[in-house]
Amino acid sequence: MKFEKLSVPTAVHTTNRFKALLKAEAKASGVPNIGMWVTPHPTVGKTMAELRKEAEDVFDSIVEALTRGTDSESEEQEAPGERITIAGDDYADVYDKFNKMFMKERWGDGLPLVPPTEEKIQWMLQGTDRSPDDVVSETRPSGRAATIKAVAINAVMAGAVPAYLPVIIAALEAWDACDWGWGSVTTTSPAAPLMVVNGGISKEIDINSKSNATGYGWRANATIGRALELIFNTVGGTIPGYTDMSIMGCSSTITSTVMAENEDVLDDLGWQKYSEMIGFSAGENVVSVVPAYWGFEEIWIKTNTADELLECLIWELGNRGREAIMDWIGGTWLILCPEHAKILANGGWSKERVRRYLANALPNYYRYPKGKLRKIFKDAYPRASQTVMDLPDNALVSGYSVKESDYKIFVVGGPGNESQNWRVGAPYENEFASRKITLPKNWKKVLEASDIMTMLMPKLPW
Numbered sequence: 001m002k003f004e005k006l007s008v009p010t011a012v013h014t015t016n017r018f019k020a021l022l023k024a025e026a027k028a029s030g031v032p033n034i035g036m037w038v039t040p041h042p043t044v045g046k047t048m049a050e051l052r053k054e055a056e057d058v059f060d061s062i063v064e065a066l067t068r069g070t071d072s073e074s075e076e077q078e079a080p081g082e083r084i085t086i087a088g089d090d091y092a093d094v095y096d097k098f099n100k101m102f103m104k105e106r107w108g109d110g111l112p113l114v115p116p117t118e119e120k121i122q123w124m125l126q127g128t129d130r131s132p133d134d135v136v137s138e139t140r141p142s143g144r145a146a147t148i149k150a151v152a153i154n155a156v157m158a159g160a161v162p163a164y165l166p167v168i169i170a171a172l173e174a175w176d177a178c179d180w181g182w183g184s185v186t187t188t189s190p191a192a193p194l195m196v197v198n199g200g201i202s203k204e205i206d207i208n209s210k211s212n213a214t215g216y217g218w219r220a221n222a223t224i225g226r227a228l229e230l231i232f233n234t235v236g237g238t239i240p241g242y243t244d245m246s247i248m249g250c251s252s253t254i255t256s257t258v259m260a261e262n263e264d265v266l267d268d269l270g271w272q273k274y275s276e277m278i279g280f281s282a283g284e285n286v287v288s289v290v291p292a293y294w295g296f297e298e299i300w301i302k303t304n305t306a307d308e309l310l311e312c313l314i315w316e317l318g319n320r321g322r323e324a325i326m327d328w329i330g331g332t333w334l335i336l337c338p339e340h341a342k343i344l345a346n347g348g349w350s351k352e353r354v355r356r357y358l359a360n361a362l363p364n365y366y367r368y369p370k371g372k373l374r375k376i377f378k379d380a381y382p383r384a385s386q387t388v389m390d391l392p393d394n395a396l397v398s399g400y401s402v403k404e405s406d407y408k409i410f411v412v413g414g415p416g417n418e419s420q421n422w423r424v425g426a427p428y429e430n431e432f433a434s435r436k437i438t439l440p441k442n443w444k445k446v447l448e449a450s451d452i453m454t455m456l457m458p459k460l461p462w
Helices: 016-028 048-057 059-067 091-104 118-126 148-160 161-179 218-235 263-269 306-318 323-329 337-347 351-367 372-377 443-450
Strands: 011-015 035-039 133-140 146-147 193-199 259-260 286-293 294-298 333-336 407-411 416-420 433-436
Touching: 011 016, 011 059, 011 433, 016 035, 035 048, 035 059, 048 059, 059 337, 118 148, 118 161, 118 443, 133 161, 133 407, 148 161, 148 218, 161 193, 161 218, 161 286, 161 433, 161 443, 193 218, 218 259, 263 337, 263 407, 294 306, 306 351, 306 416, 333 351, 351 407
Parallel strands: 011 035, 193 259, 333 407
Antiparallel strands: 133 146, 193 286, 286 433, 294 416, 333 416
């Protein structure tokens, strides 16, 4: 949530469990003294009489909030950060004390952190030519600025190396441009960034694009995403149960989901990279980021022909059609495994043609009477566009978009015949933001200082 400067008397309702988040967002928006009225959580399941009683109990606070100005109290100033000194018997003792302190302060993700000593910070800053004081993003819900130095500190704590810093900076810039980026870090849904890297840098710093690309085992994938998540926490001010209101959460909020497209396969098939499809040149290093939630669904299809693969693909995606309607999701993010991509390419299909096919087939094959959907999905139905709202009840409507650009296709992974369909949010949430990755002038020295250890991977069978 964001608040603009208010010119009319305003009071905001919240339940007691969401009060801390409301106060943080109001402060970040420049209206720290916004009027609010607080009722007990939850509101669901209560009778009208109970809700009326709760509203009457806070009536005086509503009147008070609406009759005083939002500037009636002085804005609390946040004290500048101070250097932390931790002493101990040896490094292991200091390391243990450092991590216990950060856990107590709710700084971090629960896993051990690398102490960001001044020496380590300067080592990390080799990865950029920008000034340490340059602001990369105004974070939420705190409203604090994430400077280059703050990004470097979190990169150190995440276990990253200087060569990863250009990707982390570009990813944060892209995240800041996502419509629902900062909103997703405080939502009740389980949400985390999904990040795709294109360009030669993925090989230079060993971002995994092959087997287990979205899983464990690669320092670059894990620590680039972890640095971003730590920034949400230490700078953005997310605290589970207070300002991060995810009901159950998900493990991807530890390291995000970071992968590179398998460009060896793309080159072999003559397919474009995702970055090229959205307008970047072939030689550019690009990171694309989007808030993703509810994870992915596995698509297991064993076939040898493109036509059968597409038929099965539409069936698999269509089985989620009712969910698509429920959230009016627009398109889909399809992560094709190399073997599926090769079958399609052998059948004369390009990435663009597959995307065009999905945009035509899904909204036409999976349509439902508007009147029936309104009864089934009463809560989600208001998310539909006004165009849908204006249709008669017997009109057939689909939650899938007819826009080709709403269908993102990436080629990732190793041997096997399983692809993935990632959950897309509401239409205003499903657009990737992409940024060019800017390398420092001394890039070769940065790579040397980072001591990149490339993990060998078996080649695909073709």
